Amino acid sequence: MMNIKKVCGLSLAALCMFSMLTGCQNSTTETVATDGSTSMEKVIGSLKESYESDHPGVTITYNPTGSGSGIAAAASDRCDIGLSSRDLKEEEKTQGLSETVLAYDGIAILVNPENPVDDLSVEQIGKIYTGQITNWKDVGGPDLEIVAIGREAGSGTRDGFESITETADQCVLKQELTSTGDVITSVAGNPAAIGYASLASVKDNVKALKVNGVAPDRTTIKDKSYPVQRDFVLVTKKDNSLSKPAQEFFDFMISDEAIPIIEQAGAVPVK
Template sequence: MSLKTKRNTTRTLTTAAVAGLAALCLFSLSACGSKAAAAHSNGASAANSNSTAISGSVSTNGSTSMEKVIGGLSEKFMAENSQVKITYDATGSGTGIESASNGSADIGLSSRELKPEEQEKGLKATPIALDGIAIIVSAKAPVKNLTLYQIKQIYTGEATNWNEVGGPNLEISPIGRENGSGTRDGFESITGTADKTVHAQELTSTGAVIEAVANNPNAIGYASLSAVEGKKNVAMLTVNGVICSEKTVQDGSYPIQRPFNLVTSNSANLSPAAQAFYKFCLDQKNADLIRSAGAVPLAK
């Protein structure tokens, strides 16, 4: 091989080596860049995940009748949002409304509509469920319908015999719940019998009321719709000609019903946790939970 040929060969090998080294460097830089980009992306995802996590506490206060509904919703929400703590004080609707007004609770709970003077304070009531209260008699009782006024007469002692309200000549045995019962509170507030009620028996559970009515052909009682549906030993009376059902409670035609409301103040800003819980309570996906708590979900 001539000297010239050797020089050309050496130059060719050197050029190839430089090109190979450059390609290797470019590959390494590209790999490093990909890893850095992936790390940045993963970090951003983690940061975004942490930034959307809800945390904090939510205080609710008010209606004793809403205990099962708000308790069920709270448990489900906290199970899905482990960093949120929801508290409930069963103080009555009036106190719940006042607590929303003065800011001592994030959300007030009321099983009645707001009065005009309460609305004037900048309060808002948002229903999350309805409470339908069925009027029941023994399955063999001949009476099928009562007016709201006749029910009031029976539970205030003005009417003491079934023949006074279209039935047989038998003494009426009005059965109801004990003082402090949410169902009793709802029944009395709607029928206008609060502080005037006359009971033959006051019982401490819905099941006990249903059983007592079933075993007494003279009896009349009241219970939440969900507890009565499917019972064959008692019959639901129509009230003003309307049967108690989910449909008639939802459309408002059944008269012995009331709303379960969340009460908030227009002048107060709810925390992110309270806002999230508020929206959760209105979600239609909780309809079965509301039914299981003895209430009627809102119409879709």
């Protein structure tokens, strides 16, 4: 006959196992999906990290597909919140999409640190990207053929850059890259290169030029004196309510609590 103590021990073990399984079944992780601009990666990553640390039951996902893809994902319900580094176009708004400006971001004009050029006008930048200026010596630099690097079609950074420099559908690019990080890496490795990228993502391995004599920084972006800048936008559907966790994350991103996080990530909060 089985020892009574042994029976009690087995029963207790079974009870503990049942409790563990029940606990696992009852614990759920809520997911909020974001999709879009690669330029917003640092800002969204910082907000995600802060929010998840205070809300252990929530996971924020970020899919860096580019602004156009993020807007399309929001329109087709493939994500909760789309991310765009440009304002919505009128035809996108007619699809039932709504935009909320999260922050302002400068588009930095980047060269290799070895390049002595420090300042270009918007007009000169436009002429470089349309192939009218092809050598750095024509703008005060070395005798090197300019390697113009840009982003792919659908990129919010490209859309903003071409709109400001009035070069839409005219750019002559030596390299067309699909992410902010790729542009920065390519410029850092080529003394003849010029590129553009979100100021929030710029690192010490490249040099950000002054434009029209104004350096890109938080002050000049906020007062609009730096001419090459755009909005970081949260995209949602007007007629569809967000899920409870998605709405709470959205509210957090536009709250006063998020201001220092956005600033630390290199962007300028709207508030």
